[in-house]
Amino acid sequence: MTHKSLLAVAISSCLLTACNSDTKTVEVVKEVEVIKEMSAIEVTQVKNVILMIGDGMGAQQVGLLEEYARRAPNSIYKSQGGKTALSKLGEMGQLGLSLNAPYGDNGSLVVDSACSATQLATGKASGSEMIGLDSDGNIVATILEKAKEKGKATGLVSDTRITHATPAAFAAHQPHRSLEAQIAEELIASNNVDVMLSGGARVFLPADISSNTQAQQAMQALGAPANVYKKSKRSDGRNLLLEAKEQHGYSLAFDNKQLSAAQGTKLLGLFANSGMSDAIAYTACRKDNSCTEPSLREMTLKALDILSKDEDGFFLMIEGGQIDWAGHLNDTGWMLHELLRFDEAVDAVYEWVKNREDTLVIVTADHETGSFGFSYSRNNLPEAQSLSGDGMQGRDYQPNFNFGALSHLDKLYAQSGTFYKMMDRVDASWNFDNSTGQQWADAINEYSAFKVTAEQASAVGVRENNDYYVAGHNYLSAAQFPKVNDFKEFYVYGDETHGNLIGRALAKEQNTVWGTGTHTAAPVPVYAFGPYGVTKQFSMMQHHVEIGQKMMTALLGDN
Template sequence: MNKKILALAVSAILLAGCSDDEKEVEVIKEVEVIKEVPPVEITSVKNVILMIGDGMGAQQVGLLEEYARRAPQSTYNSKNNMTALSKFANAGQMGLSLNAPYGETGSLVVDSACSATQLATGMASGSEMIGLDTHGNKVQTILEKAKAMGKATGLVSDTRITHATPAAFASHQPHRSQEAQIAAELVESGNVDVLLSGGARVFLPSNIKTDETERTAMAELGLPLSTYKKSKRSDDRNIILEAKNDHGYNLAFTGEQLNSVEGNKLLGLFSNSGMADGIAYSACKKDNSCTQPSLRDMTLKALDVLSKDEDGFFLMIEGGQIDWAGHVNDAGWMLHELLKFDEAVDAVYEWVKDRNDTLVVVTADHETGSFGFSYSRKDLPQAQTLSGDGMQGKDYKPNFNFGALSKLDRLYAQSGTFYDMMNQVDSDWDFSNSTGDQWAAAINNYSDFKVTAEQSSPIAEREENEYYVAEHKYLSAPEFPKINDFKEFYVYGDELHANLIGRTLGADQNTVWGTGTHTAAPVPVYAFGPQGVTKQFSTMQHHVELGQKMMNALIAE
């Protein structure tokens, strides 16, 4: 029998033969018993929001937090120096998650496709697979399960909507490179209500540059053909028109169009490939000249559309260019990407902070670059006289350069990515005859950390690719930029000139990098929502388990 019912029954029997004073005592006892009934623990939710900072390991979070809390000119100074990530940390739970391809037949290091698939399915997957288990079988994702339950669904990214991370939640392909097939699958499946990102090039027909009928049709839909003129399809399918005419999607191609578009199905493609980088976004935000929506803008639009579904929703939001900056060892760019992502995290925090029907998980798929601040033997500190009574008449003079906080502001001051520097040296990316003078001029044009031609000359050095593989996407290049240590972990051909820029700037920035690819470091997990749901995330876990926990919380609702 329920405790409350039992208490009322006993009270009624006792009161029948009691004086008024005795009745008062029994009523008090009844109330006390009722108060002892514990509240029902909430163990499921109506909505799940997963935010993925691609490449955002603990080291990257450290860069963001150091900048926010201690940079002399921190943009967080008006916000009590608190990041949105810290707001979630204070209000929810924190844990760590391993992320390598899972199981005894897996491997040590993960790529974004496998990692996102494991988060999406709660099952082990293989490197570079999309939505498949280790045997190559299609596996239902959390997004697809949410849709089967009648919930609304959405994917948001500042890379391409067909890129590995968003694709893994709503597509099933043997390899992440099959973006043209992924584009068609995302639209045809009917599983995703809101798709907001870049990547128009795999939605446009191969003849978009020459077929005037196609170009006119797209212009009438509001597609700026000067920006979206290139196709990466090998056929003449127009997936954008199919989305509108056959599958009921409303379309948006600019930030202004996104603001005004209505309906519960939305396809927004805001660039031909990846969207504007974090440095470019920071610049256009200052003078209000942005034409693309920000990651925050897309997040708010997705929340507005999906939350209208009374059954709830699943939404994945990716800050994908943290990873891109990490791959080329660009600390200034990476800081701006972290700021852009945290801006979107803040939008989610404000939306969810007073709710108890939503689980928010913020994590990364992996760490990129093996980044860190480090102390060095360059620019040793000068001796100082301190007033403390423990100095015993001696000066304060550390043995090494531990890094001035002002370097955080100088990283933020970077006005272009390492790719912008490469484009200045040669817009066609032919660096076979580049010089130290050219590289120094490009670096000094965009970075607050200045270099000489002599310091920059190693960036121009090239050597025979001893790991040549015919027809390989990257390793078929006969020459590679010359990497002097750990060269096996720098794999992306001529892009490695950017990594060499990072090496050139590292000593002055107090930054170090260990790789041009990913590491197996555990990544942070922030979980916010009902405690009965979130307490399980405060542990060391694996992304497979993380995916299972999210699915269980949503499905049990």
């Protein structure tokens, strides 16, 4: 219990007993005075830091989560009074905002996840798509690495890939985020990360894993199911999972049962070949108890269990990474489910830390993705209603525009597949050259509670010549792109843009708008929970570089 809570209890005790004896009064007054003295000693250092990053989670995304939790007619938060874990942190801790662009006079306006996470991890300015480097390209020690040097335990958790930009930035140093095979080597060889839980097995496996029977047998001997070692993204014969176990002492886990049973202080859990399952699939498997991958919450709890055994304390980064993926696709229903999955993990952390005075929790985002929002429109105008209020003066209530029904929130939650699922239904190989509006409407209507006609869906499959062709570019080397009629320069991911066009087809029914398929420079929320002497400095407009510096000072002193 915190000093503030103890003080409240002592005062309440006096009030409840009416301080009905001189002896009792003296005892309670003494207790209050002692607690006041304890409270007056400002705590500015912590033993543990837990950083939670909702990738792509701007204020708009938080708004979607809170609107659903508080006002959806069938909100899954009803039994909790509509209160999210994020809102608990906000009420009990401090709230601020943070700018996140590449820092300094030579930076740029918009950030990517690698640069943003690097700035959080190092407290230094970095450049776009760099991992663990400053803006001049120098290797910079991260908060995780400095914590390890101080004898603290360390951990990284993500529902994407452990070598993806955000987790990688805390424990690797590479000129570009795409170098995931090299990042995997660093993560294993450095021995800096005690617990790593995520997806991304494909860069830990030898190049010939799909045809090498001996290698597959070795993986089976480690307990890895076939779906984890089906494909490699390495160009050599190294098996980093074997190296992790045999040379570096890691226990390995490949599904939720193995994670639950894992022992020891070093654990590598890789639960998918690439990214872990999306949160809509997680919601479905949780209902029938068929999940084989652990949830973000379960990975978080396991990491806390292992790391908290270190008497020197720990640093733990937890990422809800697919909020960003849904935002890139402009998929509101999927994004809601990802926010719910992330909030489950936030709840686990809140319950673990709520009565502690030795831990700082920071929840923020690396950036906002998609420029998302609910918006009123001229579609489906409301009908007139008669209201009983004495201020209506005989007039009907009839707003000029459609401001969006709360039932939309339940319908977003009811979405049963991502836009990728819809695209797969039209053509599993993503050859949409001859696709029809009816095919797109059928696919959308199978998975969405919002329905569209063939005419409304006809634009989803339309393609055009790529005006921004760049030979050899990862995304822009395609001769043709899906046709976007407005802001098309901001839809950069090739054929995935057909998913964004699904978002456009559904927009008027959902009362949703999206401005981009990439990131925006919007400031992002910062939730700080822990001793007030530490958290008060986060209740302001700041920059991610400053957040990184503040976390280091709180955990490590003058570093």
